[in-house]
Amino acid sequence: MGKTLIFGHKSPDTDTICSALVYANLKNKLGLDAEPARLGEVNKETQFALDYFGVDAPQFIEKVADDVERVILVDHNEFQQSVDNIKDVRIAEVIDHHRVSNFETKEPLYFRAEPVGCTATILNKLYKENGVEVEKDMAGLLLSAIISDSLLLKSPTCTQEDVDAAHELAKKADVDLEKYGLEMLQAGADLSDKSPAE
Amino acid sequence: MGKTLIFGHKSPDTDTICSALVYANLKNKLGLDAEPARLGEVNKETQFALDYFGVDAPQFIEKVADDVERVILVDHNEFQQSVDNIKDVRIAEVIDHHRVSNFETKEPLYFRAEPVGCTATILNKLYKENGVEVEKDMAGLLLSAIISDSLLLKSPTCTQEDVDAAHELAKKADVDLEKYGLEMLQAGADLSDKSPAE
Ligand SMILES: [Mn+2]
Ligand SMILES: [Mn+2]
Ligand SMILES: [Mn+2]
Ligand SMILES: [Mn+2]
Numbered sequence: 001m002g003k004t005l006i007f008g009h010k011s012p013d014t015d016t017i018c019s020a021l022v023y024a025n026l027k028n029k030l031g032l033d034a035e036p037a038r039l040g041e042v043n044k045e046t047q048f049a050l051d052y053f054g055v056d057a058p059q060f061i062e063k064v065a066d067d068v069e070r071v072i073l074v075d076h077n078e079f080q081q082s083v084d085n086i087k088d089v090r091i092a093e094v095i096d097h098h099r100v101s102n103f104e105t106k107e108p109l110y111f112r113a114e115p116v117g118c119t120a121t122i123l124n125k126l127y128k129e130n131g132v133e134v135e136k137d138m139a140g141l142l143l144s145a146i147i148s149d150s151l152l153l154k155s156p157t158c159t160q161e162d163v164d165a166a167h168e169l170a171k172k173a174d175v176d177l178e179k180y181g182l183e184m185l186q187a188g189a190d191l192s193d194k195s196p197a198e
Numbered sequence: 199m200g201k202t203l204i205f206g207h208k209s210p211d212t213d214t215i216c217s218a219l220v221y222a223n224l225k226n227k228l229g230l231d232a233e234p235a236r237l238g239e240v241n242k243e244t245q246f247a248l249d250y251f252g253v254d255a256p257q258f259i260e261k262v263a264d265d266v267e268r269v270i271l272v273d274h275n276e277f278q279q280s281v282d283n284i285k286d287v288r289i290a291e292v293i294d295h296h297r298v299s300n301f302e303t304k305e306p307l308y309f310r311a312e313p314v315g316c317t318a319t320i321l322n323k324l325y326k327e328n329g330v331e332v333e334k335d336m337a338g339l340l341l342s343a344i345i346s347d348s349l350l351l352k353s354p355t356c357t358q359e360d361v362d363a364a365h366e367l368a369k370k371a372d373v374d375l376e377k378y379g380l381e382m383l384q385a386g387a388d389l390s391d392k393s394p395a396e
Binding site for chain 2: 097098099100101102103104105106107108109110111112113114115116129
């Protein structure tokens with residue numbers, strides 16, 4: 001099987017970037033040649049999370065290259081939020097937590113949407129279903145995505161599943177959920193050009 | 199939570215009828231008020247399976263009634279294959295193995311599509327994921343659906359997952375896979391008006 005590219009939506013948020021990175025990690029562990037990508041700039045909140053857990057941002061792509069055999073969409077399904085040439089590529093999977101709209105395929109695919117607050121919560125389940133342990137840095141990224149989408153478990157879209165996953169992942173990532181979460185959200189809210197370390 | 203209706207596509211086949219019946223059974227065991235329904239006549243093949251395992255056909259509906267709070271689609275997602283007033287109802291879940299097309303929702307939902315040969319194969323996994331045992335009659339219906347969609351495990355859409363599920367379910371249903379499968383397919387191919395018992 002050729003290369004698989006995994007990416008989230010345009011104007012990426014922390015769930016989109018982290019879910020692409022983490023799902024590529026899971027796919028690699030399952031023996032698939034998968035690479036994470038992004039469709040836009042990494043924002044400050046997301047960069048804080050990447051720096052904290054020592055993970056590089058995924059590659060930026062403007063469109064899916066010709067040598068890519070299949071793509072996996074995370075954290076979105078609507079074509080207008082996706083890569084510009086989405087209609088020309090084979091969509092093998094979608095992992096998402098949004099309504100389904102403006103989406104279609106020519107062939108059957110793995111489509112996993114759940115009405116939870118964050119894609120990362122679904123990915124945490126996929127590790128379990130596949131019997132793969134979530135490593136510390138990946139747990140940190142999944143936790144960061146949940147904190148971001150749920151505004152530290154306070155948004156109305158946050159479900160009990162998100163809350164349970166966040167607590168479980170905080171343990172694996174070895175951070176204090178409240179303390180880390182506030183620092184991360186503050187890093188995103190920081191309008192100055194100072195890096196979190198300054 | 200109000201009533202949930204579960205149904206497959208128009209011109210129902212064995213997978214559509216059996217998946218509606220079986221998923222309603224699983225939902226009931228999980229404490230949800232769910233009822234199976236059908237959008238057309240039960241064909242002879244399906245009737246053979248229902249008779250064999252002693253299960254009544256689901257209720258026929260022309261449209262979703264006003265007292266139904268939510269619907270679950272099995273074995274289809276395209277609106278033109280679904281109930282006529284599909285755009286007026288809340289779709290809570292989709293369990294399917296076809297391409298996604300002509301489908302949209304206003305809200306997030308549970309959407310589970312997998313590139314396997316039969317909806318029943320996915321339902322067999324859902325029992326496991328929910329820790330519920332598949333009873334003999336329900337195993338028989340799931341098996342019948344797989345035999346039907348895969349033409350006794352011989353169609354090109356049949357995957358290893360379908361094969362494994364079929365063998366596992368034949369054991370639980372206490373039937374010989376080949377023998378039962380041929381009888382069921384023959385009952386469907388019978389163009390006379392004779393019932394299988396004659
Ligand atoms: Mn997002
Ligand atoms: Mn998200
Ligand atoms: Mn069907
Ligand atoms: Mn089917």
